Amino acid sequence: xxxxxxxxxxxxxxxxxxxxxxxxxxxxxxxxxxxxxxxxxxxxxxxxxxxxxxxxxxxxxxxxxxxxxxxxxxxxxxxxxxxxxxxxxxxxxxxxxxxxxxxxxxxxxxxxxxxxxxxxxxxxxxxxxxxxxxxxxxxxxxxxxxxxxxxxxxxxxxxxxxxxxxxxxxxxxxxxxxxxxxxxxxxxxxxxxxxxxxxxxxxxxxxxxxxxxxxxxxxxxxxx
Amino acid sequence: xxxxxxxxxxxxxxxxxxxxxxxxxxxxxxxxxxxxxxxxxxxxxxxxxxxxxxxxxxxxxxxxxxxxxxxxxxxxxxxxxxxxxxxxxxxxxxxxxxxxxxxxxxxxxxxxxxxxxxxxxxxxxxxxxxxxxxxxxxxxxxxxxxxxxxxxxxxxxxxxxxxxxxxxxxxxxxxxxxxxxxxxxxxxxxxxxxxxxxxxxxxxxxxxxxxxxx
Numbered sequence: 001x002x003x004x005x006x007x008x009x010x011x012x013x014x015x016x017x018x019x020x021x022x023x024x025x026x027x028x029x030x031x032x033x034x035x036x037x038x039x040x041x042x043x044x045x046x047x048x049x050x051x052x053x054x055x056x057x058x059x060x061x062x063x064x065x066x067x068x069x070x071x072x073x074x075x076x077x078x079x080x081x082x083x084x085x086x087x088x089x090x091x092x093x094x095x096x097x098x099x100x101x102x103x104x105x106x107x108x109x110x111x112x113x114x115x116x117x118x119x120x121x122x123x124x125x126x127x128x129x130x131x132x133x134x135x136x137x138x139x140x141x142x143x144x145x146x147x148x149x150x151x152x153x154x155x156x157x158x159x160x161x162x163x164x165x166x167x168x169x170x171x172x173x174x175x176x177x178x179x180x181x182x183x184x185x186x187x188x189x190x191x192x193x194x195x196x197x198x199x200x201x202x203x204x205x206x207x208x209x210x211x212x213x214x215x216x217x218x219x220x221x222x223x224x
Numbered sequence: 225x226x227x228x229x230x231x232x233x234x235x236x237x238x239x240x241x242x243x244x245x246x247x248x249x250x251x252x253x254x255x256x257x258x259x260x261x262x263x264x265x266x267x268x269x270x271x272x273x274x275x276x277x278x279x280x281x282x283x284x285x286x287x288x289x290x291x292x293x294x295x296x297x298x299x300x301x302x303x304x305x306x307x308x309x310x311x312x313x314x315x316x317x318x319x320x321x322x323x324x325x326x327x328x329x330x331x332x333x334x335x336x337x338x339x340x341x342x343x344x345x346x347x348x349x350x351x352x353x354x355x356x357x358x359x360x361x362x363x364x365x366x367x368x369x370x371x372x373x374x375x376x377x378x379x380x381x382x383x384x385x386x387x388x389x390x391x392x393x394x395x396x397x398x399x400x401x402x403x404x405x406x407x408x409x410x411x412x413x414x415x416x417x418x419x420x421x422x423x424x425x426x427x428x429x430x431x432x433x434x435x436x437x438x
Contacts, residue, residue, distance in 0.1 A: 067241040071248050078252035085259050089266035092274075160367075181401070184360060 004129050011133025018141035019203050023110040029192040031101055036161045038146030041101045046135025048105050052076050053131030056119040072115045080106045097164050148195045153186035279321050282339030282348035287311045287318040299424050308428055317429045326413035328356050329405045338417045349375045349414055361406035380418045388415045
C-alpha cells in the first residue's frame, strides 16, 4: 500500500491522534497551556514518531509476535533517551524550554500505537510517512488546543515563541488584550478538557455537514 | 528479502523471543551507553555554563575576579547541606551565592538562588525552578515580572523582622493579584537564606578555618 495521500489525510484529520483516536491526552493536558509549548511538544513527538516508525518497520521481519510489545517499548524508550541527551548536549537553549516534556514522550501511547498498528506491518517508506503524518496531526491538535487555552486564559498567543524557535519568530508573539486579568481555569487541566471537548464537538459538526452535503449531491446525481 | 536470512526453524524455536528481547536490550543499552559517553562532557559543560549564568545574575561582575563556580564551601544546616559559591576579589570574599528552597503552592518545591554581599545585603534573587500556576504564581520569574528585583538591597535589618512578609500579612513586599501563597513562600525562603548567611557568616567569608571543598 503506497497511498501517501490517504496516510496524510488519516494522520491530519480522519484518524488524528487526539481528535479521533483520543490518545496522548496526558501530555496534552500537561503542556498545552500555551500554543508555543504545544508546538514544541508536537515537534519533539513528531521526531520520535518518525524515528520509531522507521526502526520498527525495518525490524518487522525479525520481531517475534510474543515479545513485540516489550521490544517496541525498549526501542521507543531508548530513542527518547537518545533524543533527550542529544538535545541537552547540543541544542541546550531548546532543551531549557522542552526539557520537561521530552521524557513525557515515552508515556505517549500514540508512539507505541503507531508502531503496533502500522509500522509493524508496512514497508519503511510508508511507515515513515505515517509517523510524519501522525506527528503533524498531533502537533496541529496541540497547537490548536494550546492557542485556545492561551487566548482564553491569558489573552496572548504564541508567547515566548522566540525562546523555542529563535529570535526570528518574535513576530508570532502577540498580546490580544492588554491588562487582561486572566481566566485561570483555562490554564489549569480542566481548561484543557473543556477546550478538547468543544473542539471534538466542532469536528463532529464539520463532518456531519460534509456528510449531508455528500448525500445531497449523490441524491441530485441519481435523480438526474 | 532480508527476512530469509533467518531460517524458519530458528524463528519458531521457543528460545527465539528470549534471544530477540535480550539482543534488542543489549543493542539499545550499548547505543545509550555510547551516546552517554559522547554527550556526557558536553552536558556537564552546559550545566556549568547555566550555573555561571545564574550566578552572574545574582552577583554583579564587579564583586569578583575569580570563578565562583569552582570556589565552593559546603555547610551543614540541620539535615541538609548547602553548597555556597564564593565571589572573591583580590583573594577576599566579597559576596556569596547559594540555593534556598521553600514549598510553593501545591507543596512542590521552589528552588531559588540568592546572592548576598559580605555585609548581609541582598544582591539578587532568582527563582531557578518552580511549579507555580502559570499566569498567576509565575510572576516570580524575571521574564514575566520585575517582582523578584524588589529584594535587591534588602537585608535582615531592612526591613525590620516584622516587615519580612507580604503586604497582606503586614509586611513590605507586594503580593500579586490572585496569588498570595507564592510570594509569601519566596519571602520566607529569602529571609531563611539571609538567616543562614548570618549564622555561618565567618565560614562563608573564609574568615575562620571552615571546611573548604578543595
